[in-house]
Amino acid sequence: MNTTSANQVEFTINRNANPLPEAERNAILQNPGFGKYFTDHMATIDWTREQGWHDARIVPYGPLQLDPAASVLHYAQEIFEGLKAYRHADGSVWTFRPEANALRFQLSARRLALPELPVDLFIESLKQLISVDKAWVPSAPETSAYIRPFMIANESFLGVRSAERAAYHVIVSPAGSYFAKGMQPISIWLASEFSRAGKGGTGEAKCGGNYAASLLPQQEAYANGCSQVLFLDAEEHTYLEELGGMNIFLVRKDGTLITPKPSGSILKGITRASLIQLAEDMGLKVEERKVALQEWRDGINSGEITEAFACGTAAVIAPISALKSKDFIIGDENAPAGKVTVALRNKLTGIQYGLEEDTHGWLTRLA
Numbered sequence: 001m002n003t004t005s006a007n008q009v010e011f012t013i014n015r016n017a018n019p020l021p022e023a024e025r026n027a028i029l030q031n032p033g034f035g036k037y038f039t040d041h042m043a044t045i046d047w048t049r050e051q052g053w054h055d056a057r058i059v060p061y062g063p064l065q066l067d068p069a070a071s072v073l074h075y076a077q078e079i080f081e082g083l084k085a086y087r088h089a090d091g092s093v094w095t096f097r098p099e100a101n102a103l104r105f106q107l108s109a110r111r112l113a114l115p116e117l118p119v120d121l122f123i124e125s126l127k128q129l130i131s132v133d134k135a136w137v138p139s140a141p142e143t144s145a146y147i148r149p150f151m152i153a154n155e156s157f158l159g160v161r162s163a164e165r166a167a168y169h170v171i172v173s174p175a176g177s178y179f180a181k182g183m184q185p186i187s188i189w190l191a192s193e194f195s196r197a198g199k200g201g202t203g204e205a206k207c208g209g210n211y212a213a214s215l216l217p218q219q220e221a222y223a224n225g226c227s228q229v230l231f232l233d234a235e236e237h238t239y240l241e242e243l244g245g246m247n248i249f250l251v252r253k254d255g256t257l258i259t260p261k262p263s264g265s266i267l268k269g270i271t272r273a274s275l276i277q278l279a280e281d282m283g284l285k286v287e288e289r290k291v292a293l294q295e296w297r298d299g300i301n302s303g304e305i306t307e308a309f310a311c312g313t314a315a316v317i318a319p320i321s322a323l324k325s326k327d328f329i330i331g332d333e334n335a336p337a338g339k340v341t342v343a344l345r346n347k348l349t350g351i352q353y354g355l356e357e358d359t360h361g362w363l364t365r366l367a
């Protein structure tokens with residue numbers, strides 16, 4: 001079979017003969033944390049230059065077999081996505097804007113010279129996997145199942161060129177409430193010597209290599225009591241870009257949102273795009289443009305900028321109370337989350353959990 005659309009590619013299902021016993025699964029779902037436990041199954045689709053996408057299957061979760069010469073291990077030809085499955089009050093399970101993730105996965109694939117997975121096949125893989133592992137989607141408020149699709153080049157060849165063989169996989173991890181004790185503002189650390197991505201680089205692609213480059217500055221952040229890193233633009237080191245894995249917004253005292261405009265080196269978050277839409281629905285203005293670090297510092301001092309937050313699928317919204325660097329601190333580490341930040345978070349999570357009307361048609365039922 002060498003067809004590539006979900007209508008034509010049939011998933012075969014090989015059920016795990018030894019799924020985790022229900023009592024143990026329920027114990028995990030009581031306190032899943034983040035990214036620590038995985039469900040009983042995974043999805044896999046293979047690709048070769050000759051055959052295209054083929055052999056779509058749901059199989060027991062387990063180790064991959066990789067040749068030590070597989071290109072991903074040497075040249076980091078890898079991309080990934082992150083989205084969540086949300087259980088609604090009637091027991092059904094939904095996800096949020098999966099076609100946006102599927103399109104971004106194609107954009108990332110192009111940049112990393114990997115094959116593009118058709119959108120309907122991406123979405124079908126989520127439906128198939130979550131249907132089999134539905135019992136793993138927790139139901140307590142603000143819990144979810146984090147879905148991690150990814151693609152690796154697995155051709156055994158040490159020459160440097162794009163691979164002729166790749167594999168797409170999806171794994172799922174139950175996730176607890178990110179803020180177990182209510183929304184906790186975070187302090188963030190300014191990366192002064194490092195950049196996340198440069199012009200023409202891979203900053204707009206969701207690839208593992210970007211994360212590898214962010215880990216050393218991330219260590220520096222932890223050492224300074226911060227949980228995330230803020231990166232500035234690589235050329236002038238003047239303008240805000242984003243955090244290691246979240247986009248950033250500032251809020252003016254009149255409620256206007258300000259966020260860096262993506263121009264090639266910023267990852268275009270789906271949470272970011274959704275919050276821009278929801279803010280406009282609420283009658284707030286949104287400015288997407290270059291935002292100088294100095295503007296933030298001046299705005300805090302003058303009282304013009306009253307809130308800041310980071311956003312992404314995992315945390316949804318994390319209020320930023322302070323920005324620290326070697327030379328200065330702006331903001332107040334003990335400040336609570338701001339009004340606009342809280343309102344936007346409640347609106348977005350309300351839609352995701354089926355508590356608010358989905359006026360934009362953002363939800364897709366998975367199981």
Ligand SMILES: *Cc1c(COP(=O)(O)O)cnc(C)c1O
Nearest residue numbers: 245246247267269270271312313
């Ligand atoms: C995934 C990611 C984000 C957030 O994107 P969402 O679609 O909102 O989850 C932001 N920045 C980086 C670098 C990312 O990898």
